[in-house]
Amino acid sequence: MSTIRVLIVEDDPIIGEDIHDMLTNVDYSVVAVAYSKAEAIDYINDEQPDLVLLDINLDGNYEGFEVAAHINKTRRVPFLYLTSYSGKEILERAKPTMPMGYIVKPFNEKELYSNIEVALYNFSKFVLPVSLKIEMINSKINTPLTQREFEILEGLYEGKTNRQLAESQFVSVNTVKTHIKNIYEKMNTHTRSETIALVHTLLH
The missing domain is CATH 1.10.10.10 (Winged helix-like DNA-binding domain superfamily/Winged helix DNA-binding domain)
Structure with missing residues (x-):
């Protein structure tokens, strides 16, 4: 599979399907929509996505942070948070987990695409050697x-x-x-x- 493969982690099925439709309208491939922390971790391990769109609030808890910790421990994959929260306390908890972006709901297709493009580019510069020969x-x-x-x-x-x-x-x-x-x-x-x-x- 040569397209960019995205895992959506979102506990609201309607929002998950909306994001799925947004991504498949352009040059992205959705490997799965995970509705819980356990599903998300299984898909990350088994499917090896190129990018993860990660809801912070899963099942009424901030389990998105735990998924982020798993990504940082086991795989070098960029992820962006999707959240309804924009308060300072959540932002302070989010920053140390090193997301490549933070998208506040509701968002439109243009906001999603531009955030993904910036995230993938920044991740390449963050992870890769400066000089690739x-x-x-x-x-x-x-x-x-x-x-x-x-x-x-x-x-x-x-x-x-x-x-x-x-x-x-x-x-x-x-x-x-x-x-x-x-x-x-x-x-x-x-x-x-x-x-x-x-x-x-x-x-x-």
Whole structure:
């Protein structure tokens, strides 16, 4: 799967479906909608999403913070909080968990998309080495990437969608998908987040 794979964690089924519809209108793939902390953790472990949209208030408790703690301990995945709370106390609890964004409900599609794009870009700069060189990558893998594949890999790091990659490379979306498939094969990975995590490991 070469699209950006998103897990929605939201205990209100109606809101969860609304977000699902917003994301599938554009170049994102929803792996699941989790309605509880336990479901969220299971999906994070099993599905390895590229991004998590995380409701803070699950089942009347602030269990979103516990899901965030699990993400920070086990996986390098960006997440954004979705919440009805904008008070100082909740913000102070949220900040140490290092979210890539904080979206206050209600929000519209434009707000959601722009927050996701900024989150993915900031995460790439927060996690990745400042200087990503094709020679460094190719010296660590058995089958070297081509220059075009490396440029696509850089775009994946910046959180670009397939459509954005196609526009920046002046090629079709299908061509981008082919390049991503080749990258996965050469790096023995299966998802964007897995590929990002591997490169981070290789360069440290």
